[in-house]
Amino acid sequence: MSDLPLLILGGSYAGLLAAARLRRKVPKARILLIADQGHFQQRVRWHEALAGRRVKRAALAPLLARAGVEFLQARISAWDPAARQVEVQTLQGPRIIAYRGLICALGSVSQGSQLPGAEYLWQLSFDQPLAARHAELQQLAARGGRLLVIGNGLTGVECASELAQRFRGLQVSLLGSQEPLRGFCREAREHAERRLRQLQVTLLRGRVRCLQADAAQLEDGRLLSADRLLWCGGLRANPLLLESGLPLTPEGRLRVGADLRVEGYDHLWAAGDCSAATLTDGQLLRLSCATALPSGGHAGEAMGDWLQGRQPQPFAFAYMLRCLSLGRGDGIWQLTDARDRAQSRWLGGWRAALIKWMLCTLVWVAPRWELSLGRAIYHWPRTVLDKESI
Template identity: 30%
Template sequence: MQHRIVVLGAGYTGAIAAGRLARRLRPEDVTITLVNPEPDFVERVRLHQLAAGQDLKARPFRAMFAGTGVRLKLAGVTAVDVERKAVTVAAADGPEPGAEEVLEYDTLVYALGSGWNDGGVPGATEHAHELSSRAGALRLRDRLAALADGRSVVVVGGGLTGVEAVTEIAEAHPRLDVSLAVRGTLGDWLSEKGRAHLRKVTGRLGITVHEHAAVDSVGYNHVTTADGRSLPADVTVWTTGFATHGLARSTALELADDGRIVVDGTMRSVSHPDVYAVGDAARALGAEDKPLRMSCASGVPMAWQAADAIAARLTGVKVPEVPLRYFNQCVSLGRGEGLIQFVTADDRSVDRALTGRLAAFYKEVVCKGAAWGVANPTMGLPARRRPVVTAGARTAPGPVPADAPTV
């Protein structure tokens, strides 16, 4: 009997997990179905570049997973029943878009990620642009291109996404009046050297920084801060954080308060051992037992951990469990500038930072490396496959969907 593995979501974590499983396991022992509504991989860490007007390389999944045995199912996930071990999906293409189908699994990898979080701020959903999806980045791209010279753009949020977005937009559109609204002070999570460099770059790009400016409402042409300031904003870009996919809340999985699935050190659900969660969807603990932040830097090693643990349990070998830790935060500040902030294992800044063009090159290498890892999911395939010694508890193999071809 083939053990049925279903992976939900093909962002960095889902795609890497599916490819790594294909590298670890034999196709005669397992089926691996990767469910995703889009046919191309989205480089989420580059969406600020897309929004600013740059074109990104197309990365179709069918080419990436060709010859691996991973089955691509173009569909959106509508329900997960962890008691029945079944997933309901709605076709994203084909002769009957929207037609629902049930996929049964023996092992589920939940990698549905996160979307933008408006924080409940009035007007944010109606008037602000988001950068958590390709569709959102493209809408923002069109809006920025249509603005007349001198019109105002306000990026709300001073974290990594906000800083990367505001510098990219200001560099690509010097004719616009670009500003950044931050709750505290600019770069307050960085070292002294990192903060100084960030101020230098934003100043050179002509970005106005509004500090201690928590935004509590968004209008069609302005934002209002908690202390009563009204900032003109022909375009508002909202980057204050991410929210998990709401689907998990409708399941019986144990969740943290923020909606993330609680997992152990191998990314296995603490309530349902046949479910693994990776990336932004999972609440995993890193150094000092601190929850890992939502990021590609967290998600990729989580995917490695989950795939290796699943393969080990199926093949009867020792389950690896490598402590997850941080080394640095990589920040692009436009195309020619960057900031690499070195951090402790639990993600606190230390007094070491790399800046300038070398830092920009470093960040570009990191981004390309992450994309390469997704695009080459089964490097070393022949030497690493092991036979499955346990196929899971079920009586017969499930059918392979006709419209989920082996790619």
């Protein structure tokens, strides 16, 4: 058993920081990271790539090799936790890999794929060609075409503002079932709405029932016509987990204990969007890179403690802020309490845009530097919630 590798499934924020922290804990162990993509990409900046801006990416194989971590680009087709093995599809064919311990950091997928007519959606995902989408948006803008952005949370607001600023002739509408940016204070929301209207983004309210090639049918019967439909309406855990037989929440996320170990399994941990990690008061963490990095780092450290016969520490995390961009040169920085509730302190304009850029840079360089240097560079807030904050 000791000759078998320690597996990490997923090569994004959580998986990479898990690999870095696990390597620091167990310098001589064999670690194998499996991902279906060959590059680490900045998912939080895909809206910029859609607008035609260059977004950096890093090849996973040489990045992981600096830390002595093996990499296999493959699609996971089956997972048998009881037998401690996964089946993967590589370019050379199927392969079964047995493991000693595993960290699941498979991330999330778009909820839009569950809607009737989902084949008509544009989505911010690995398998959609953003460069080709950018070229088509240029053509749409040249003839005054219409783009409907579905979902008015952080991603939707960022996409609508970025694309409206970049493609001046494009008619951009932003659709949501509730008011935009509900997790922000009133003044910050008003700032965002002013900015969106300044960019001539039309704000719409409604919930999508089904999709057509050139329209979205709403639950109230309205039909919203558009040349292209862009889904920004939320994420769900990787559907592979549904077939694993592991304990899941109703949202499809892996149930975990205080140290992020999967319930009922002493050798499995879950991190990032596929983990039902909570704050110390039991509040479920939202899907984001802000929680993926801390949970990935903790899972790597916890597995390292387990391998060395030590009791892993409970996962401790607290929210501090939220940030988003509103095109180039504007944004919002929102202070929150430890439970992610908006406080009255916020910033807008270029200062907030600069903070957002700095945070995007941090989540890009932190896992890469830790793998290269073998040192813990990224530190997350670990405030313990008291009774007054609950």
